[in-house]
Amino acid sequence: MRGVAKQFGKTVALDNFDLTIPEGSLVTLLGPSGCGKTTALRIIAGLLKADRGKTFFDSTDISNTPAADRDIGMVFQAYSLFPNMSARQNIEFGLRVRKESRTEISRKTDEVLEIIGLTQHDEKFPHQLSGGQQQRVALARAIVIRPRVLLLDEPLSALDAQVRDQLRDEIRRVQREFGITTLFVTHDQEEALTISDQVGVMDRGNLMQIGPPETVYSKPANPTVARFIGITNEIPVRIAGSRAHLLGGEFAIAPNSDYSRDAQSGVALVRPEEVKLSKPGANEGDAHIASITFLGPTSTLEVITKQGLRIKVSLLSKEAASFAINEKVNIGVSSQTLLITVGI
Incomplete structure (x- = not known):
């Protein structure tokens, strides 16, 4: 993202915002509610249009590319599963839309079900699964299509502490295994410091500092970052x-x-x-x-x-x-x- 600005009425959500996510890495945007982190994610996803600035995948300007054509996987705080589909059918959905062969759909779905540990629950419907299991299905559905970029919008905030910790570790393991470039949005400091290659701290639409978790914690760029981290x-x-x-x-x-x-x-x-x-x-x-x-x-x-x-x-x-x-x-x-x- 280069020079991206977004305003809602008189509220500035992003102000000349720049962000670079190295290929294959997991970058977390961290900040209080209203700091602009979800706005940035939704602009990358194509769900919001920036007032100014551009969004690139490598050197390709995708600012005007429809969301459906951006090759993005997304996981929300709400699981957003299809209630009338089994876990397997939910995961297969994106592959079917892409018109992949039955053999490939079955192979890729079996692989990701094994990775997330839900092979035994593949025929269950969402209401038969726990919150943690539903979020695993949502994650599997996002990564099975091998997206170019994975966007995670506070995916763990609705879960209890123990399940949240387990799923956080699974997200990191799966991200590394597939090598997917990932943007993770959260207001939870522990999540950000634990899961990320780089942490970006936001405040009032600005990126105050971005760097490895150890650097952001031990060498904060300014008092605002120091107060927010730890x-x-x-x-x-x-x-x-x-x-x-x-x-x-x-x-x-x-x-x-x-x-x-x-x-x-x-x-x-x-x-x-x-x-x-x-x-x-x-x-x-x-x-x-x-x-x-x-x-x-x-x-x-x-x-x-x-x-x-x-x-x-x-x-x-x-x-x-x-x-x-x-x-x-x-x-x-x-x-x-x-x-x-x-x-x-």
Whole structure:
């Protein structure tokens, strides 16, 4: 997509939007409701027409190509299965429309049924299948035609947590197995970070940052991205020139910070895993532990400073085991630089 714009009345859904999806990769657009991610997907699908800009498949401009001629597979949040057709018939539908031979239809359908683990349920109708099974059928129907591009519009949001995790892993496995270029749209950070080759974070019709999940999380382009991806502590800081002071330490200010250069105070965005705790020894400690939440290999601790500031801390559970609720602790930050923004 190049320079794509779309407006609904006075609401700007996309503003000079650019997006490149490398062939064979899975790219996720992540952002809050109304940020424009589904609008972008629907323009690629041909279900919406952009006000300005162009959409390409490789070097071919498909901006005016009808949706039916774009060679796209699509999976929606609603399963959108034909209720009067069995699972097998739903999957076969696209192949029949393409007038493939009976032998090829049977072969391809059998193959994809085995891949998604529904061979035993192929003659069941949608109302006889669970939500997860119905979404597997929808996925199978989209990929059996070997589309050039697969579009997934929040396909997991209607499922319960356990089924969602299982199907998320299956989508990734199937996408890699078939090598289909895929655009995945979600507002769920964990989904985006887990499933993607690249994550694009959107806000108000703009693509704020796109890159590998590790980069977007650990090196956010700006405070907006940092706040949206993962958990972030917002800790008041004192600013002196190009240095920031908080929790007894002095830090460099990250160049992508967003604050007035003559400001004397601001807010540092600090990940829970960047906060460090230590035993206070002879002194009274900077804070006390208010809660400890066990999450398996890691634990989340909430500490409250003497000033009443609540800070989340992420530790390996074996490290967290050495601390107790109400225990006094010293608190610091392990980072060398801080991302600074304006007040909370």
